[in-house]
Amino acid sequence: MWELMQRLMKDEVLKDFVLVGGTALSLKIGHRLSVDIDLFRQDGFDAKELHIYLEDNYNAQSAHVFKNSVMTFIDDIKVDLISHQYPYLKPFETVEDVRLVSLEDIGAMKLLAIAQSGRRIKDFVDMYQLLEYNPLVVYLEGYARKYGANPIGARNAINDFNNVSSKQIMEYFPGKKEEWEKIIERLWHAKINIRTLFEPVRKEDYGIKPGNNKRRGFKI
Numbered sequence: 001m002w003e004l005m006q007r008l009m010k011d012e013v014l015k016d017f018v019l020v021g022g023t024a025l026s027l028k029i030g031h032r033l034s035v036d037i038d039l040f041r042q043d044g045f046d047a048k049e050l051h052i053y054l055e056d057n058y059n060a061q062s063a064h065v066f067k068n069s070v071m072t073f074i075d076d077i078k079v080d081l082i083s084h085q086y087p088y089l090k091p092f093e094t095v096e097d098v099r100l101v102s103l104e105d106i107g108a109m110k111l112l113a114i115a116q117s118g119r120r121i122k123d124f125v126d127m128y129q130l131l132e133y134n135p136l137v138v139y140l141e142g143y144a145r146k147y148g149a150n151p152i153g154a155r156n157a158i159n160d161f162n163n164v165s166s167k168q169i170m171e172y173f174p175g176k177k178e179e180w181e182k183i184i185e186r187l188w189h190a191k192i193n194i195r196t197l198f199e200p201v202r203k204e205d206y207g208i209k210p211g212n213n214k215r216r217g218f219k220i
Contacts, residue, residue: 107139
């Protein structure tokens with residue numbers, strides 16, 4: 001996965017795309033394994049043309065092509081290339097040739113995903129970890145600036161777990177449901193006191209052994 005990511009990042013055709021989401025966060029803090037690549041850019045692009053390019057140069061398979069988005073598989077790795085036409089809260093950084101959005105941008109995007117859906121357990125896990133780097137108020141303010149939206153809905157959404165299936169919980173925390181309870185508890189406290197910065201947890205709690213993984217939270 002790391003080799004593919006670096007190849008994509010060095011590709012001149014893809015120079016306007018930046019890594020976002022859980023994989024970007026995993027590279028920054030190493031909190032969980034991530035097995036897909038989400039690449040965003042700020043302006044629109046010709047999705048059909050890009051799809052053909054990816055087929056010809058990366059042997060991309062099983063693609064879904066929509067306006068300003070290509071969702072495909074390369075070497076059995078899920079790769080999404082999407083136009084996300086909202087401003088960056090901070091300049092992106094480059095780590096070993098990989099362009100990454102800031103924690104503030106990731107937090108705002110996670111809040112958007114939770115507010116719009118709230119179905120993916122990994123979004124709540126990521127917010128749980130993000131709260132060790134900035135208090136919730138920072139991400140709520142970023143959400144408001146980035147999307148021009150009232151952050152009250154997002155603040156309430158981080159405590160709405162009704163759309164997270166029990167199957168996801170069992171798969172993500174096999175035999176360790178108490179870890180999910182810890183996430184729920186922290187997010188409840190964050191909603192009540194949005195200026196709280198939380199203490200770090202051990203990475204081992206999420207299957208990560210610091211120092212043993214070549215690329216932090218990457219599955220490679």
